[in-house]
Amino acid sequence: MSLAPGSQPGRRSLTAKQAGLTLAIALLLSILAGVIELALDARSMRQEIVSDTRYRLDLVHGTAAEAAFQLNPELAAQVIDGLFNGGRVASAAITDDFGRTMAARQRESGPVSGWVAHALFDDILHYRRTLHYQAGSDNPPQPIGELELTLALDRLARDFTDRSLLIFSLGVAKALAIAALLALVFHWFVTRPLLRVHAAIVDTDPRQPGRWPKPAMGRHGSDELGHLVDSVDQLLQAFQRGLDQRDQLHQISTMDGLTGIANRRHFDTFIEREWQRARRNGHALSVIFIDIDHFKEFNDHYGHVAGDDTLRAVAEALAGVVHRASDLVARYGGEEFVCVLPDTDLEGALRVAGRIHERIRALDIPHAHSTLAGRVTASLGVASSRPAHDDTGIEELMAQADGQLYRAKHQGRDRVAAQT
Numbered sequence: 001m002s003l004a005p006g007s008q009p010g011r012r013s014l015t016a017k018q019a020g021l022t023l024a025i026a027l028l029l030s031i032l033a034g035v036i037e038l039a040l041d042a043r044s045m046r047q048e049i050v051s052d053t054r055y056r057l058d059l060v061h062g063t064a065a066e067a068a069f070q071l072n073p074e075l076a077a078q079v080i081d082g083l084f085n086g087g088r089v090a091s092a093a094i095t096d097d098f099g100r101t102m103a104a105r106q107r108e109s110g111p112v113s114g115w116v117a118h119a120l121f122d123d124i125l126h127y128r129r130t131l132h133y134q135a136g137s138d139n140p141p142q143p144i145g146e147l148e149l150t151l152a153l154d155r156l157a158r159d160f161t162d163r164s165l166l167i168f169s170l171g172v173a174k175a176l177a178i179a180a181l182l183a184l185v186f187h188w189f190v191t192r193p194l195l196r197v198h199a200a201i202v203d204t205d206p207r208q209p210g211r212w213p214k215p216a217m218g219r220h221g222s223d224e225l226g227h228l229v230d231s232v233d234q235l236l237q238a239f240q241r242g243l244d245q246r247d248q249l250h251q252i253s254t255m256d257g258l259t260g261i262a263n264r265r266h267f268d269t270f271i272e273r274e275w276q277r278a279r280r281n282g283h284a285l286s287v288i289f290i291d292i293d294h295f296k297e298f299n300d301h302y303g304h305v306a307g308d309d310t311l312r313a314v315a316e317a318l319a320g321v322v323h324r325a326s327d328l329v330a331r332y333g334g335e336e337f338v339c340v341l342p343d344t345d346l347e348g349a350l351r352v353a354g355r356i357h358e359r360i361r362a363l364d365i366p367h368a369h370s371t372l373a374g375r376v377t378a379s380l381g382v383a384s385s386r387p388a389h390d391d392t393g394i395e396e397l398m399a400q401a402d403g404q405l406y407r408a409k410h411q412g413r414d415r416v417a418a419q420t
Contacts, residue, residue, distance in 0.1 A: 041167055
């Protein structure tokens with residue numbers, strides 16, 4: 001007798017085990033859930049019965065009191081008939097303050113067998129309400145009779161039985177249907193794909209775990225899950241930990257911890273790469289230096305916590321203006337920031353610098369030692385180059401932008417200066 005590849009004698013299919021166990025657990029849970037739901041429904045039904053009965057008594061209290069006060073049997077009979085319209089009333093009666101019956105009605109009730117109905121409803125069958133009538137606004141309400149009502153136990157038992165059968169049947173049916181569906185879904189969408197993944201992961205290069213081949217899998221016997229768990233645990237977890245650590249280290253090394261934007265190291269790498277790309281493509285490359293005016297005085301006056309908050313706010317404002325995926329906003333050092341704008345000439349860089357200037361002013365951060373508007377402002381220096389045509393390097397471009405920043409400060413700060 002030949003065996004299919006990957007199968008072993010004397011072992012059941014993993015899918016069959018899974019389906020059988022799922023159905024068994026679902027059946028047991030559906031029974032337990034049905035019992036719990038029935039108990040909760042019985043409690044809810046009791047509360048509904050008591051609430052509804054009290055509401056009906058409150059609803060007819062005024063009319064019943066009027067009938068007792070006027071000694072009006074016809075009106076009292078109408079009240080009793082109204083109470084019987086609910087279908088669960090066994091008997092009702094209205095008596096006056098002398099104990100005389102003004103109106104009464106009783107419905108024949110069928111026998112109730114079993115202790116469940118008695119245990120559930122015996123203590124909420126009987127109600128007695130004293131009728132009060134106020135003759136004039138100056139007189140207090142006076143008792144003038146009683147309204148008695150008894151619910152029909154057979155009707156309550158029948159309603160409870162109908163509700164219980166419906167709830168239990170629906171619960172079991174839903175549980176079995178969900179269990180069958182889960183077994184089918186797990187087979188087609190979990191078990192089979194995972195078996196294919198297992199074979200692919202074994203041959204995956206740990207240096208490139210994302211480039212695994214999609215194999216064409218044949219039949220497999222049982223116990224594949226054990227092999228799969230071992231392989232995934234030994235390979236993917238190790239890969240994931242390594243990738244996570246690498247990503248964390250990369251983020252730490254390239255991001256500024258205070259502002260959340262790129263740091264000086266990332267900036268140096270980025271501008272070198274973009275300079276080479278601009279040289280190959282013949283495109284322009286622009287740089288904007290931004291320096292917060294009188295920031296030392298701001299720190300001395302408001303404290304370093306407020307200074308850190310201001311740096312974060314300015315960084316966020318810069319990121320809100322320079323938002324192209326190809327651009328970079330970085331903290332250059334201290335209160336100085338820098339923007340790198342690939343494929344952008346001087347005219348375009350000036351437009352961006354103008355928006356940055358206005359955005360920082362719009363922050364409206366108070367600055368008592370500002371010599372200008374009494375709020376935090378910034379000076380900006382802009383420079384642009386075409387590496388393929390200009391006989392300059394990165395250092396010259398940076399020096400030009402820094403020189404323009406110095407010129408903006410020398411001319412009075414809170415402005416944009418650019419090379420002519």
